[in-house]
Amino acid sequence: MSARNSDQTLLLITLGLALVLTLMPLPEAAQGARPHWVALAIIYWNLEAGRLRYLGQGFILGLLLDLITGSLLGQHALALVILCYLLERFRARIRFFPPWQQAAVVLALLVNDRIVHLWVVGLAGEGWPHWSWWLGPLVSVALWPWLFLLTDAVRRRQRLRRS
Numbered sequence: 001m002s003a004r005n006s007d008q009t010l011l012l013i014t015l016g017l018a019l020v021l022t023l024m025p026l027p028e029a030a031q032g033a034r035p036h037w038v039a040l041a042i043i044y045w046n047l048e049a050g051r052l053r054y055l056g057q058g059f060i061l062g063l064l065l066d067l068i069t070g071s072l073l074g075q076h077a078l079a080l081v082i083l084c085y086l087l088e089r090f091r092a093r094i095r096f097f098p099p100w101q102q103a104a105v106v107l108a109l110l111v112n113d114r115i116v117h118l119w120v121v122g123l124a125g126e127g128w129p130h131w132s133w134w135l136g137p138l139v140s141v142a143l144w145p146w147l148f149l150l151t152d153a154v155r156r157r158q159r160l161r162r163s
Contacts, residue, residue, distance in 0.1 A: 006158045011051055014041050014151060015061070023068060032132030035140040036110055038065055038076075039083055043106055043144075044151055046087040047095050058084035072124055079116040083109055099145060106144050110137035 018037035026034055038061060045051040052058070062077030069076070086109060087094070094105050114137060121129065 006162065007049055007051070007155065010151075010154060010158065011045055011049070014045070019064070019068060022065065029132075032130055033135040033139045035143055036113060036136055039080065039110060039113055040106075040140055040144060040147055042080065042083060043087060043109065044148060046084065047091060047102075048148075048152065049155075050091075053084065053088050053091075055081050055084050072120060075117060075120045078120065079113045082116055083113055086112070103141050103144055107137055107141040110140050113137070 015038070018041040021037045022034075042052045042058065042061065046053050052061075058080035059077045062075075062080035063073070065071075065076040065080070066073050090105075094102060097105065111134075114134060118129070
């Protein structure tokens with residue numbers, strides 16, 4: 001299997017796992033702290049492998065996320081398009097940040113994602129979300145270094161197996 005095919009397979013597995021984790025039931029008290037798994041996968045694959053860089057990919061993943069979560073159609077799509085744009089725009093800089101700065105950028109991207117969702121929810125006339133809704137980006141950033149290292153280790157193992 002070529003390097004591109006094995007990376008493509010791992011990309012599909014991580015996206016599938018992110019979608020499954022997004023659907024995983026959580027207790028009502030923990031709903032607000034749910035990590036944004038799909039955004040974390042997009043951030044990793046954009047920064048490290050140059051994949052998921054295009055706005056159309058973010059849009060399609062966002063529509064899929066809207067469909068499986070039952071949210072307003074286009075809500076996640078808009079947020080992920082903006083995420084992909086920001087990642088592509090600043091990719092060259094973010095890739096070479098030390099880990100703590102990279103985590104701060106991930107937090108800023110995920111808070112921006114929440115702000116876009118808040119804007120859409122406000123336009124739809126829904127109420128202000130509970131304060132715990134803002135815990136999701138914090139939990140995601142706490143998981144970011146571990147997810148990054150795990151996915152990077154799997155990719156490294158695949159490269160070593162091929163050589």
